[in-house]
Amino acid sequence: MNVKNKKMIKAIDKTKRKLDMPKTEYVLKRIKELEADGHSPRTLFAACPNSISVIQASLRAAKRNNAPIKFATTLNQVDTDRGYTGFSHSEFVRYVERECQKINFGGPVIIAIDHGGPWLKDKQSTEKWSLNEAMDGVKQSFEEAVKAGFDLIHVDPTVDIFLEPNETISIAAVAERTIELIKHIEDFRRKNKYPPISYEVGTEEVHGGLADEKTFDTFLELLKSGLKEANLEDVWPCFIVGKVGTDLHTATFDPEVASTLTQKVKPFGSLIKGHYTDGVTNPEAYPLTGMGAANVGPEFTISEYEALIELEKIEEKLYEEGRIAIKSNMKDLLWSSVIESGRWMKWLFDDEKGKSFEQISPERQEWLISTGCRYIWQKPEIVIARYQLYENLKSNGFEAEEIVLSRIERDMDNYFHSFNLVGLNKYL
Incomplete structure (x- = not known):
């Protein structure tokens, strides 16, 4: 590792210690400060690490673009049973660290769980685990992620396989289960003296019940009051997933909706996160609407x-x-x-x-x-x-x-450039 990268890492670590701030929130804070100083708005790029090649390409592209990279790992990919990539949580973190050393990359690497919730792991769904079994399985996965040093957890209890085909899970149930999972993580983390982590909540999919603005607002209020009741007022997600026009088979980002949702979560101190950004036709619009981050997976x-x-x-x-x-x-x-x-x-x-x-x-x-x-x-x-x-x-x-x-890497470069991330590391 060269002297410049060593200094960069030390500077980030020093700032985090001083502010007691998780890595994700430090990077987001710096982006906000830079924008206030006249820099272009930026959106974090998150790659879904669905293969060894994608992991390697992500780090190489991040180094070449001198930008941070976020890994959004699903429980199907990385879990206690090693998922389809063959990695447990600790093994994944160690592998990423090794690959960073191999290419001499010292920029911020954010490692996160993506869509962590009951029945979002295929095994739980196909084997029809009960709610308690599924929640316990997710809690165990979250504990292992915290122990491994993950930076962020996406809490997403928006699926219920026991509902009728045309029935949607109630937003009250989504909020209740979200709070239960966050409380479990925080109790485990604080008891074992692990450092603070960041959170992401919600989903962009219709089955999650956050497809319309009224339900979105209700969810935010229920989450705020529920965390307060659980004595977790100091815990709040930096990302809330919004339905911004893209899904598995739709590639057009809706700037108007994104701007509206961004303004809704701004008073809470959160940013909107986009999923299903694969092959999106207008990625350059993400930063302009204040989008905090966006996930890309199947495209790679x-x-x-x-x-x-x-x-x-x-x-x-x-x-x-x-x-x-x-x-x-x-x-x-x-x-x-x-x-x-x-x-x-x-x-x-x-x-x-x-x-x-x-x-x-x-x-x-x-x-x-x-x-x-x-x-x-x-x-x-x-x-x-x-x-x-x-x-x-x-x-x-x-x-x-x-x-x-x-x-x-060529396809990843599209997002680094469109999200105005090139050269960001020199300001971190």
Whole structure:
């Protein structure tokens, strides 16, 4: 680590100790101060670390752009059972630290749980855990995250699998469960003398009950009064997730709605967080409306998938020319593994449910596979195939892994630039 980066880290740590401020809130505070001094508004970029390649690309892109990076890890990805990435909470933190050392990156890295709530982990939903079982499982995950040194936890109890198909969870239940989970984290953290962390609450999805402004307002008031009653007046989320026009299949950000929600949470001292920012058509509008942060995830799985398919086309040509002995069969293995996993069924449209994979349109098949690869990247046969693909190209002068990482980084650069994050670290 060079002297400049060492000084940067020491400065941040010193400020945090002085203000007793979590890393996330320190970075947000500095962004606000810089804007008051005439700098452009900024929005934090959060990457969903759904593969080893995405983690590496995120840190490389953050270093090149001299900007902070936030990792939003779901409980499906990183958890006590190691999720589909193969990491527990402590292992994930150690891996990120190791990768930072490898590339000599000393900028702020914010590590967070994303969508932490009952039944948002697929296993809980498919096995139909009871409410108590699901809440206890989430609480255990939160404890491990605190112990591992996570910086932020998104508390999101907005799903209830035992409701009727057309029934929406009550906003009172969402607020009650949110407070219960935050209280559990704070009791555990304070009892064991772990440092303060930051919080994010709410969801942008309709099933969460925060889809309209009236319900959004009600949630904020219930949360405020509930935390006060629990003697947690000093705890308040820095991020509240807002429905700002984007969802899994919609890529247009709504600046007017975002501005309205931003003004609603401003008196509370919070910022609006956007989810499903993948492939958004107008990312440059996020900072202009005061958005605090935005998550991007499946887009980078598609980036990785497309890069591997590009490499396989090169491999096929090399094979035809007799320059390699064995093909990796990367694409066929990816498709068969995703289909066999059954995880693609989670993302079916209503009119697709009940159909076999072959009965779905080719365009949708491609999307389900390219985004579903995140679930199977770490399967042994896929790891072996990737190694074979990389070695085949390496023996013929191609830097295969570099091509994959560069493709993901290119798509990440779009957000670093659009969110005005380039060069931010020199002010932190």
